Amino acid sequence: MAKILVYAELSQGKLQPISLELMAKARELGEVEAVVLGVGARAAAATLGTHGAKVVHVNEDPAFDDFIAEPATDALTAICKQNAADLVLFGFTTDSREVAGRLAARLGVGLISNAGDVVARDGGFVAKVPYFGGAKLASMRANHKPAVVLLRPKSVEASEVGGTAEIKELAAAIGDGSKRAHIIKRVVEASEKVKLEEARVVISGGRGMGGPDNFPLLEDLANALGGAVGASRAVVDAGWVPYSMQVGQTGKSVRPGVYIAVGISGAMQHTVGMKASKVIIAINKDAEAPIMKMADLGVVGDALKIVPALTAAVKAKKR
Amino acid sequence: LTSALKIVVTVKQVPDPNSTLTLEADNTLSRDKEVVLDPGDECGIEEGLQLKEAHGGEVILVCMGPERARDAIRKGLSMGADRGVLITDAHLAGADALLTARALAAAIKPETPDLVICSTESYDGSTGMVPPMLAELLGLPQLTVAKKVEVDGATIKVHRQTSDGYQVVEASTPALVTVTAGIAEPRYASLKGIMAARSKEIKQVGLGDLGIDRGDPAETVEGIADAEARKAGQVIEFDGSAVDKIIQVLAEAKVV
Numbered sequence: 001m002a003k004i005l006v007y008a009e010l011s012q013g014k015l016q017p018i019s020l021e022l023m024a025k026a027r028e029l030g031e032v033e034a035v036v037l038g039v040g041a042r043a044a045a046a047t048l049g050t051h052g053a054k055v056v057h058v059n060e061d062p063a064f065d066d067f068i069a070e071p072a073t074d075a076l077t078a079i080c081k082q083n084a085a086d087l088v089l090f091g092f093t094t095d096s097r098e099v100a101g102r103l104a105a106r107l108g109v110g111l112i113s114n115a116g117d118v119v120a121r122d123g124g125f126v127a128k129v130p131y132f133g134g135a136k137l138a139s140m141r142a143n144h145k146p147a148v149v150l151l152r153p154k155s156v157e158a159s160e161v162g163g164t165a166e167i168k169e170l171a172a173a174i175g176d177g178s179k180r181a182h183i184i185k186r187v188v189e190a191s192e193k194v195k196l197e198e199a200r201v202v203i204s205g206g207r208g209m210g211g212p213d214n215f216p217l218l219e220d221l222a223n224a225l226g227g228a229v230g231a232s233r234a235v236v237d238a239g240w241v242p243y244s245m246q247v248g249q250t251g252k253s254v255r256p257g258v259y260i261a262v263g264i265s266g267a268m269q270h271t272v273g274m275k276a277s278k279v280i281i282a283i284n285k286d287a288e289a290p291i292m293k294m295a296d297l298g299v300v301g302d303a304l305k306i307v308p309a310l311t312a313a314v315k316a317k318k319r
Numbered sequence: 320l321t322s323a324l325k326i327v328v329t330v331k332q333v334p335d336p337n338s339t340l341t342l343e344a345d346n347t348l349s350r351d352k353e354v355v356l357d358p359g360d361e362c363g364i365e366e367g368l369q370l371k372e373a374h375g376g377e378v379i380l381v382c383m384g385p386e387r388a389r390d391a392i393r394k395g396l397s398m399g400a401d402r403g404v405l406i407t408d409a410h411l412a413g414a415d416a417l418l419t420a421r422a423l424a425a426a427i428k429p430e431t432p433d434l435v436i437c438s439t440e441s442y443d444g445s446t447g448m449v450p451p452m453l454a455e456l457l458g459l460p461q462l463t464v465a466k467k468v469e470v471d472g473a474t475i476k477v478h479r480q481t482s483d484g485y486q487v488v489e490a491s492t493p494a495l496v497t498v499t500a501g502i503a504e505p506r507y508a509s510l511k512g513i514m515a516a517r518s519k520e521i522k523q524v525g526l527g528d529l530g531i532d533r534g535d536p537a538e539t540v541e542g543i544a545d546a547e548a549r550k551a552g553q554v555i556e557f558d559g560s561a562v563d564k565i566i567q568v569l570a571e572a573k574v575v
Contacts, residue, residue, distance in 0.1 A: 101451025110417045110537020113446040139542040180460030181490045189484035201574050237500035244482050249445050258572045279572045294549040297568050301557025313562045
């Protein structure tokens with residue numbers, strides 16, 4: 001049976017949802033061990049057990065929280081040498097990809113990122129990776145051992161299976177040389193009313209919004225619908241709105257009941273983060289924009305006129 | 320705040336983000352489209368130039384790509400970078416992240432830079448895997464997703480963007496930094512800059528010069544399939560009944 005190692009990501013002591021999604025996928029592929037590092041690791045290990053981990057390697061050294069990537073790479077390298085994993089699964093998130101990259105380079109193995117799925121086939125692993133605007137899926141076989149695959153958040157649903165993991169204290173040898181990129185301060189700027197990833201309605205704006213001054217129109221609609229506001233990478237890059245609002249491949253992945261894309265053309269960078277939404281409504285001045293080809297309803301016209309009209313209609317309906 | 324900085328900026332040539340992609344018969348992306356210097360890398364170059372202006376030193380652009388990627392380097396040189404290195408080799412066609420990182424590392428190592436600046440992720444692949452691999456191969460700490468960079472003597476400090484704000488991250492140089500597009504508005508090349516760039520050095524190296532074996536590919540593409548496409552729905556013009564139609568869809572989804 002294949003040995004799967006899941007890197008369970010903690011963020012300030014909290015197990016990230018992607019970690020349990022990885023567990024669900026890993027269970028299909030073989031016998032699962034997980035590794036969880038930093039303050040809060042022990043509590044997280046119990047949860048990983050109920051999600052199917054047979055063994056969870058833990059270490060609560062705060063250096064894992066306070067230094068970027070290198071301490072975790074040291075720990076993972078030690079485990080990979082010890083347990084000879086066939087596959088190491090990571091979430092395709094900012095923090096995890098930095099660890100995965102370092103680990104793969106240190107082990108001298110390749111990695112497959114941005115995977116939507118991974119399957120066991122002919123004694124190895126094949127990952128499904130979107131390209132060409134997300135219209136095509138490449139099946140990529142990992143030729144190295146361990147295979148390293150980064151799975152996009154929300155590609156699989158987490159589910160409990162019951163069970164208790166054996167918790168193994170990892171005698172982590174963090175080299176002093178690995179305590180280098182030191183997080184000395186954490187600053188919280190944004191406070192979301194409704195979390196983007198959890199909202200049942202997401203309204204996202206792109207360049208077609210004309211400028212940052214028009215984003216309050218989307219806020220109004222979101223408030224009326226009890227939803228959250230997202231954005232495309234283009235407008236985040238342009239500095240209109242903060243990165244916390246970015247939906248897409250390297251932003252947040254969402255799958256709400258309704259996704260309303262306003263003034264967003266529909267580049268793959270964006271669509272891979274939202275195309276699993278149940279219903280997609282696109283508002284765009286260009287009837288030929290790629291987003292129109294994946295929307296359940298496309299409305300061609302001026303977003304700055306349509307959005308306020310829609311907000312008024314939603315409010316009227318609620319009365 | 321005094322010592323001069325030797326700065327390497329990695330740059331990539333990518334399909335023009337404003338062009339439409341097409342597929343060849345063999346399912347590879349069409350190669351004959353417009354290519355540009357990655358817009359994210361322009362921001363990295365700008366940050367490098369600003370650090371050089373503040374501290375003195377040198378900005379070196381290192382690029383891997385086909386012969387025509389020389390144009391991407393030339394553009395960065397016309398913005399003000401000092402010289403370039405182009406890694407080009409027929410055996411690098413279709414290189415994966417690991418091979419790319421190995422080639423970049425081999426070209427950068429002899430430069431012994433104080434700072435390596437990369438874009439957090441490229442515009443075309445957007446996977447952001449090369450920078451951490453490169454940091455590991457160069458034996459450098461990685462300060463990532465930086466929206467602000469400060470260097471003071473041998474200390475580098477960045478503001479690292481997070482989903483709800485930022486972290487202040489500190490390390491000693493040498494270090495690798497990945498920057499966001501928001502870090503600096505790239506300057507336009509002046510006519511003087513464009514003229515000066517013509518005589519700046521671009522050193523060309525191949526795998527042999529770098530002492531790298533391509534080796535077996537880390538991944539093999541076994542097949543290409545159409546992704547499960549969402550069916551296109553109805554497309555309507557914004558007229559008197561469009562809002563009612565949207566409300567109807569929202570009602571069916573039970574959100575109003």
